[in-house]
Amino acid sequence: MQVTTRPATEEDLGPATRIVQDAYNDVRVRHGLPASIALGPPLFQAFSLTEPTSSLWVAEAEGALRGFAFSWMRQRFWFLAQLFVRPGEQSQGIGQGLMARTLHHARENGAENLALITMAYNTTSTALYIRNGLYPREPLLRLVAPARVVAERLGAAGLEVAPIEPWPASRDWLSGIDEEVLGFHRGSHHAFLLGGIAARAFRIEQAGRPVGYAYVSPTGHIGPLAVAPGTDTAEALKAVLRGALEIGSEQISMIVAGRADGTLAAAFALGFRIDEPFVLLSSRPFGTWSCYQPSNPGFM
Numbered sequence: 001m002q003v004t005t006r007p008a009t010e011e012d013l014g015p016a017t018r019i020v021q022d023a024y025n026d027v028r029v030r031h032g033l034p035a036s037i038a039l040g041p042p043l044f045q046a047f048s049l050t051e052p053t054s055s056l057w058v059a060e061a062e063g064a065l066r067g068f069a070f071s072w073m074r075q076r077f078w079f080l081a082q083l084f085v086r087p088g089e090q091s092q093g094i095g096q097g098l099m100a101r102t103l104h105h106a107r108e109n110g111a112e113n114l115a116l117i118t119m120a121y122n123t124t125s126t127a128l129y130i131r132n133g134l135y136p137r138e139p140l141l142r143l144v145a146p147a148r149v150v151a152e153r154l155g156a157a158g159l160e161v162a163p164i165e166p167w168p169a170s171r172d173w174l175s176g177i178d179e180e181v182l183g184f185h186r187g188s189h190h191a192f193l194l195g196g197i198a199a200r201a202f203r204i205e206q207a208g209r210p211v212g213y214a215y216v217s218p219t220g221h222i223g224p225l226a227v228a229p230g231t232d233t234a235e236a237l238k239a240v241l242r243g244a245l246e247i248g249s250e251q252i253s254m255i256v257a258g259r260a261d262g263t264l265a266a267a268f269a270l271g272f273r274i275d276e277p278f279v280l281l282s283s284r285p286f287g288t289w290s291c292y293q294p295s296n297p298g299f300m
């Protein structure tokens, strides 16, 4: 079978999303988890197609897509959002071929750090990334709680939340927090979320001053959430949870780094349980992960 690799087009995004869903569920089932990943329309992928620093590739054979890779860049920071090969066609070099294309694009664009998030139980992908110079850095846990339980246990919060002003009025303070927490800013991520994707966008405030931000999806998923170092992360989380409960979803979920002691302790006291373990890999350490909750493995 002759496999060719080419840049993805908008028409590829639907079939590529099906490969992502099938391959993700296949890994889950092989690790004793339910095949419960349902993906929505590829909105962030379509948004990223228009950005020259993003890189979206498909592997094709006999007229059908076999694999998909998608990476984005912000300043000198490169992030692999998705790399998936169709089940039944894996371990034949397709994944490494796609990885090589996206890494070439990263080098051409001056990337100084490379990162991604994968399932912590996924030995195949972890091996592939280590062979490409990205090493496991941070354990990440996806946590889930029934909204009813959180509502019962949530007391008063020591910080406040207010809606984030529409983009670009909020650009300066959001960029300042990203610089402090992640080491780079990413205006177009915020523009995407504030353009109607997030159900709620919160500015976390202390004495009227912004000390963080958090987005909440229509399904009650919190993230990305960032607070300036030195902020009480447990109080920030409680303030965001108050706002998140207003959405009325049945459950609340979020991804928290292992080193975020205060956030994890508060989350477990509020009824959260571990749903899925992930791991952050990168070519160089970066970020203050006790102050950051990524949205999902693709958006970061």
Ligand SMILES: CC(C)(COP(=O)(O)OP(=O)(O)OC[C@H]1O[C@@H](n2cnc3c(N)ncnc32)[C@H](O)[C@@H]1OP(=O)(O)O)[C@@H](O)C(=O)NCCC(=O)NCCS
Binding pocket: 023, 024, 027, 082, 083, 084, 085, 086, 089, 090, 091, 092, 093, 094, 095, 096, 097, 117, 118, 119, 122, 123, 124, 125, 127, 128, 131
């Ligand atoms: C992970 C994935 C993209 C790799 O693509 P692939 O086409 O299967 O992999 P390749 O044949 O190109 O192999 C690349 C490297 O992956 C690792 N690998 C591949 N198959 C493996 C297996 N069965 N067991 C362990 N490691 C394996 C090896 O390190 C390999 O390099 P090497 O053979 O030189 O040692 C693909 O298997 C996949 O889609 N898996 C399910 C979804 C997933 O895990 N996606 C990543 C989410 S971030």
